[in-house]
Ligand SMILES: CC(C)[C@H](C(=O)O)[C@@H](O)C(=O)O
């Protein structure tokens with residue numbers, strides 16, 4: 166069989182460390198005859214700025230475009246705080262999302278039973294939590310024009326960002342949400358601010374219309390501010406939660422934090438399915454580059470390894486291998502493997518590499 | 529002494545019920561010789577739509593402008609879901625904020641000791657919580673133009689909202705935050721998305737510059753998504769939190785929910801101080817119109833009564849009377865008075881009027 170083409174973009178901060186553990190797992194999968202990957206490496210974010218002066222080179226983008234899937238660690242850090250806006254580390258990630266057309270960002274917020282006590286919320290509120298946030302990723306205020314700072318005649322400044330959504334953009338993300346809900350609990354909540362934003366009015370209208378094609382799925386509309394509140398109050402009321410780019414950024418972080426295991430949550434960013442049935446895809450942890458703990462063997466690699474599992478499932482149709490890998494993560498945890506972020510106070514924790522080994526051992 | 533002029537806008541849903549309890553308190557304050565108010569009433573939101581076809585009449589706006597302070601209950605409800613965007617209930621509230629120049633929205637998130645167990649968070653994370661959210665209220669995506677939905681040649685639609693911030697708008701809200709911090713713990717956190725939004729870039733730049741005038745106050749910049757996360761993870765790290773209109777909408781709801789006492793949280797919306805040393809002001813509960821429980825004597829009136837306390841403090845310089853009223857709320861709670869939203873499961877709860885009586889009794 167032809168090997169799957171994977172581009173690895175470790176990025177900044179703890180990115181390279183957690184990516185190292187994914188490479189360990191990839192090595193094992195090949196050895197065990199489960200799946201063979203042809204891996205390439207490139208730079209993104211601050212590391213690309215340091216090497217090339219830009220956070221993503223055209224060559225790296227072309228490689229990402231040619232790969233079957235991209236795995237990304239994390240970008241950014243204080244080192245690049247003074248870089249110009251156009252070439253800041255995050256611009257590399259945003260360019261990947263936009264230019265590869267990765268409009269559908271899937272962010273599962275799962276509370277692992279072994280970790281329910283690590284949540285800030287009371288155990289009974291999060292035990293068994295399993296939310297899938299579907300965030301629109303290539304539209305909204307992230308990319309709308311004008312996006313600029315101008316200087317006024319009196320020398321003061323005026324900054325503008327523009328949130329734009331079209332019917333088509335909303336339709337396709339709504340379909341992703343409803344299709345997912347069919348395979349899950351059959352419930353979708355859609356969050357916007359139609360009481361303040363015209364894009365919220367259109368969002369609600371289009372989601373309602375698309376819903377007519379999914380009579381077997383229940384749809385609830387919720388205002389984004391209330392949704393943030395409800396996520397804290399009674400998170401298990403949600404199953405699939407679809408929302409725009411900016412609200413998705415905030416709400417998915419709230420949902421992730423509820424689980425008490427931020428270091429464990431993967432994400433998938435998917436493009437449209439093409440004529441050949443394949444789609445562009447990028448997989449990355451929900452957590453950031455965590456510069457404060459970078460290089461210290463403290464980082465939890467499970468979100469990155471879980472992102473590989475999502476790639477197996479969504480990009481390569483290797484559902485069984487994905488289950489195997491997810492199972493190995495669960496087993497490693499059940500065997501007591503803990504990195505610092507999820508270890509109970511006063512207990513001994515594994516390092517990044519130690520956790521990677523624990524997963525491979527469980528495989 | 530000349531009586532203070534108060535405009536009461538009960539609004540929709542539970543608004544009139546909770547406002548009724550404020551009138552009880554006002555009656556008591558007059559009788560006891562503590563403060564005398566000349567109260568007027570008018571309509572806002574759905575009730576104004578029903579009576580006048582618009583969510584705020586010019587006459588009501590003029591009254592609000594002439595009053596020393598405005599107390600507002602809540603606006604909106606499913607009854608007005610199909611009203612045109614321009615005259616929806618919320619437009620009345622937004623017009624009041626904008627036309628009275630109420631740019632500074634203060635939202636305290638306080639965890640009352642008696643209610644710490646009502647929080648979704650573990651007790652130790654919220655006990656003693658006392659955050660002051662300072663939300664910019666007359667700028668950003670709420671009011672920026674263009675704000676419109678257009679129909680494209682192919683019949684599909686395109687919605688646009690515009691986030692605009694100027695140096696001056698950011699400066700004045702930053703001053704409010706730093707001045708408040710001086711009277712509190714001396715710490716300000718400022719939340720934006722400078723890694724994605726140009727308005728975030730300007731926000732961070734201006735807040736940093738204003739901070740130079742407050743060398744006794746510590747300033748921390750935090751990304752809004754991370755801030756939402758940190759509010760759940762370790763809320764007590766924050767004291768004063770300043771942010772823009774949209775992030776403030778979401779973050780203040782998260783912060784409010786943490787306290788477990790959403791029905792208890794008041795807010796103040798303040799204008800600039802004029803030459804005579806006075807400022808326009810509107811006071812309202814953080815909670816909404818809760819149409820599901822309207823008219824059933826279930827609603828908690830303490831947020832509305834607490835809003836009157838804020839008015840005593842910020843609009844009338846009656847700090848002592850404000851303390852008295854806040855103390856009566858605390859005492860009523862300590863005496864076991866609970867409405868349904870904050871009562872322990874299986875215990876007897878007071879109605880809206882009963883809670884109002886409990887506060888007056890404690891006065
Ligand atoms: C790094 C940043 C640009 C990014 C975003 O805002 O989308 C991050 O917060 C995320 O959620 O993936």
Ligand SMILES: CC(C)[C@H](C(=O)O)[C@@H](O)C(=O)O
Nearest residue numbers: 360361390604618621622777
């Ligand atoms: C009712 C609505 C327009 C309002 C807002 O979005 O500002 C509300 O959510 C609030 O926070 O006061």
